[in-house]
Amino acid sequence: MTGASRIRVADLLADPLLHGAVTLAGHGGLERPVTDVSRHTADTPAAAADGTGDGIAGHLLVCDDSQITPPHRLDALVRRARTAHAAGLLIAAGGGRPLLSAVRLADRLELPVLWLENAEPATLLCELGIRVRAHELTRARTVLALVRQLGAKTSGHDILASARRTLAAPLSLVTSDGTPLLGDPVPLPAGLRLDLPVPQQTEHLLVHPVQPLHEGDSPRAAAWLAVPLERADPDRAETLAVSLAVVEPFVRSWLTGRRAGADRDAVFRAGLLTEITAARDTVSRDTVENALSLGWRLQDWHTGIHLTTDDPRTREDLDSLLAPLRSELARHRVHIVRPVDSGDGWAAWISSPAEPRPEEARRLLRALRITLAALPHTHGPALDIAGIGRPRRGPAGLADTLAEARDAASLARSHAFRPAVEHADELGVARLLATLQxxxxxxxxxxxxxxxxxxxxxxxxxxxxxxxxxxxxxxxxxxxxxxxxxxxxxxxxxxxxxxxxxxxxxxxxxxxxxxxxxxxxxxx
Structure with missing residues (x-):
């Protein structure tokens, strides 16, 4: 039994299990918490070796006639229970009553003495124990059900769906700014310290960190499991807190697998782009087939984009901004391929079967400036420098437009303002403007x-x-x-x-x- 029990002696006294019980003494101690129910015997440990009384501390001791006969034995029992910090005494006795001296002693020590006639001590011990341990049993059943349900789940969606059903709670997996990765959006109160990867609780929310995925990662949590606590009693909140700790390793395992797959995919895409830029128009059939598997149409017209930043954050943190960048550009009807890590930034491009019209360059420039300005800057600057190449055709054209985009990004980096986006067509103009200004x-x-x-x-x-x-x-x-x-x-x-x-x-x-x-x- 944990020390978190919130059942008091007064709560048990009002329970139907103790119907007919009277409080003979110790009314001042009825608010004491009861952490367990145990049978008092001659071998019951009165106190721990250090004198703290942890042996039966917080227990409601159940006694029978034999332990208070003759009547003066109750005095010794009261002293022993008080020294051991017991919550109280429940005496299942016959028709006799204890001596007045024992009652006065219990009153003075504020140790509740409950008297219930014609009761069976063994039955009381069993039923009251279940009553006191009810929330622990609920918690244990919940944890067991979670482990059974989650053991066979391999996807994040299935893990979260199973946990939500078992807990009957709207569990979500969110980033540090509240963006949902799985489940519903969760408003994060200002009082949370999401820079500290430790479980935290507010009045209406419980969050548990999903620990960094690899040794050496940033100490910040990879994500957060979050569940609202609307009208949740303390026992329910404690059960949810323990349950989130059980769910976290399953979510972390799934994220680790996803990240490993993404890393393999990133290495494959980076290597393929290197082959294409090196071979130019002499790319092999295997390279063309691999490009097609990624949706790269090498024979189309391409407009290169180079994304970079002066942000000191790790590349893993910045990688998380690439998905919202593509999504936001799509809102402006600009559809880029998934960016490829090029070492000094990220290479991306737009492909089209026909040569883009001149006004398309202006539309792309404007959309990219607006999108970079709209990206979240949760921990400081983000992706805020970009260059755009001229439209080029075929594999060699892709290599050329990406090289132009890298040069344009170098020009953009020299500007004091952010976000800074430059087009390759402006490189010559930029030199002229620099002279004029x-x-x-x-x-x-x-x-x-x-x-x-x-x-x-x-x-x-x-x-x-x-x-x-x-x-x-x-x-x-x-x-x-x-x-x-x-x-x-x-x-x-x-x-x-x-x-x-x-x-x-x-x-x-x-x-x-x-x-x-x-x-x-x-x-x-």
Whole structure:
């Protein structure tokens, strides 16, 4: 029996099992918790060797007539039980009553003495023991059922579904920001310390960490098992906490297997891309077949994308952002292949049977800027640098466009703003712009044109203008870059128009202001 029992002597006294019992003494101790029920004998250990009384501490001792006869023996029994920190005495006796001295002693020591006539001690011991241990029996049955159910499950969905049925609780597997991996979304209260991989409980939620998958991994949990605690009593919460600890190794085993498969797949895709870029138009038939198995259409037109970052996080952490990146790009009708780890970043591309139209490049550039700004930055910067290559055809074209995308990403990395996305078509233009923005003429124009925004009171407007122009005139992307609502960007743009007296819808004026902002930025 654990010390977590919440059944008191008073609870047992009100139970039908003790109907007719009276409290002879020790009314002041009726709130004591009962951790077990045991039969008092001459061999019952009174106390542990260190004097703490752990031998029968918290027990309700069941006695019969033989142990209180003659009546003065009850005095010694009361003293012995109190020294051992017993919860109380239950005397199953005949018609006699104890001496007044024993009653007064029990009252003074606040040791409950319950008197139940014509009761069978063995029956009381068995039935009261079941009553006290009920939540432990429930917990043991739950754990046994979980182990039996989960032993044959191999997929995360099956593991979680079985656990949910057994626990009759809406169990979910979530990331550290609450994103569901399996099950329903779970709002995570602000009080949780998800940087500490230990079980935690709030008033309405219980979470258990799924430990790092490999030795040497980040100490943060790989994921969290979470279950709501709406109207859950303490015993139910304790049963759920133990159950999550039982479920966790099964989930970790599944995640480890998935990760091993993903690692093998990542190595295969990286090796295949290396073969393609090396062989160019002389790729072997096996390489073509392997590419087709991944959905790579080598003879199509390809537009390369190179993703990278200055983020110090591990590549495993950043890999988790690739799926939401693809999903978000798909919302903009941009469908890229699954990114391939290229050592200095991730290579991806778009394939199409026909040559992309020029406006497709502008749409891709805008979609990628908006998407990178929208990615979660839970622990700091994330994937925030990208380069885009020109459309090229065939296996050699794929190699060329990916090389151009890598060069464009290098240019993007030199910018002070984030996210930074550049297109290969802009590389020559970028050099020209860099020369222009360092000229004295551009500097003088910048100081004059942007003077209304350079005083300390309006620096937020200058930052907004810079973000707005670098985002291609997108209020949404500028809002995500600055971490404000897009309505705030709209209000600030109106103020900028009024203060500068310039039409921001005019492409030429927008370009001039963008050059002016870069000329005043010491990082460009």
């Amino acid at each position: 360092r000229s004295e003429v551009t500097r003088a124009f910048a100081e004059t044109a942007l003077a209304p925004l350079r005083d300390p009171e309006h620096t937020h407007l200058l930052d907004t203008l810079r973000a707005f122009l670098e985002s291609g005139g997108s209020a949404v992307a500028a809002a995500q870059t600055l971490g404000v609502h897009r309505n705030t960007i709209g209000a600030r743009i109106r103020q900028i128009r009024e203060r500068l007296g310039i039409d921001l819808d005019d492409p030429s004026r927008r370009l001039a202001l963008q050059m002016a902002c870069r000329a005043l930025d010491p990082h460009t």
